[in-house]
Amino acid sequence: MKKQQITEEMKQSPLHQLFLEEIKDIYWAENHLLKALPKMAEASTSTELRKAFEGHLAVTQTHVERLKKVFESLDEKPETKTCEALKGLIREANEIIDDTEDGTMVRDCGLILAAQKVEHYEIATYGTLRTLAAIMGHTEVQALLQATLDEEHSADDELTQVAMSFVNEEAMSEK
Numbered sequence: 001m002k003k004q005q006i007t008e009e010m011k012q013s014p015l016h017q018l019f020l021e022e023i024k025d026i027y028w029a030e031n032h033l034l035k036a037l038p039k040m041a042e043a044s045t046s047t048e049l050r051k052a053f054e055g056h057l058a059v060t061q062t063h064v065e066r067l068k069k070v071f072e073s074l075d076e077k078p079e080t081k082t083c084e085a086l087k088g089l090i091r092e093a094n095e096i097i098d099d100t101e102d103g104t105m106v107r108d109c110g111l112i113l114a115a116q117k118v119e120h121y122e123i124a125t126y127g128t129l130r131t132l133a134a135i136m137g138h139t140e141v142q143a144l145l146q147a148t149l150d151e152e153h154s155a156d157d158e159l160t161q162v163a164m165s166f167v168n169e170e171a172m173s174e175k
């Protein structure tokens with residue numbers, strides 16, 4: 001693939017600047033998730049959910065690495081910008097842990113809810129950024145973002161699977 005030349009003029013474009021700010025935002029979010037996911041895995045009741053979180057932790061590491069490549073492809077240094085939305089979603093996940101009993105399926109139900117909010121935030125972000133990369137001709141960046149977007153969709157589907165296969169049902173019968 002022929003590498004796109006990032007010119008100074010391109011860097012000055014307001015859309016490019018907005019794009020870059022949002023890349024920094026999701027870079028912060030993915031790094032923050034590396035710290036949050038082990039906590040969510042540990043708080044899980046079922047082995048299935050714990051494994052889903054552990055699996056997504058490994059995938060998240062890949063997302064961080066891909067974003068480093070995105071910065072490189074844009075001729076920028078990796079930089080973070082606090083993502084207030086993700087910060088809030090993680091706070092919500094922690095509240096759910098505090099508000100539910102250890103060892104219950106209601107806990108898992110709440111953790112899945114919190115994690116799917118995170119996934120949907122990421123899907124929205126990567127979906128838009130992938131499309132912007134495409135219109136700006138950042139082909140390499142577009143492919144990197146698409147790969148992560150596909151994995152976020154898979155993670156979301158896996159969580160739905162865990163919820164629907166037994167967690168919701170068992171949570172309903174807890175007293």
Ligand SMILES: [Fe+2]
Nearest residue numbers: 030060063122
């Ligand atoms: Fe991710």
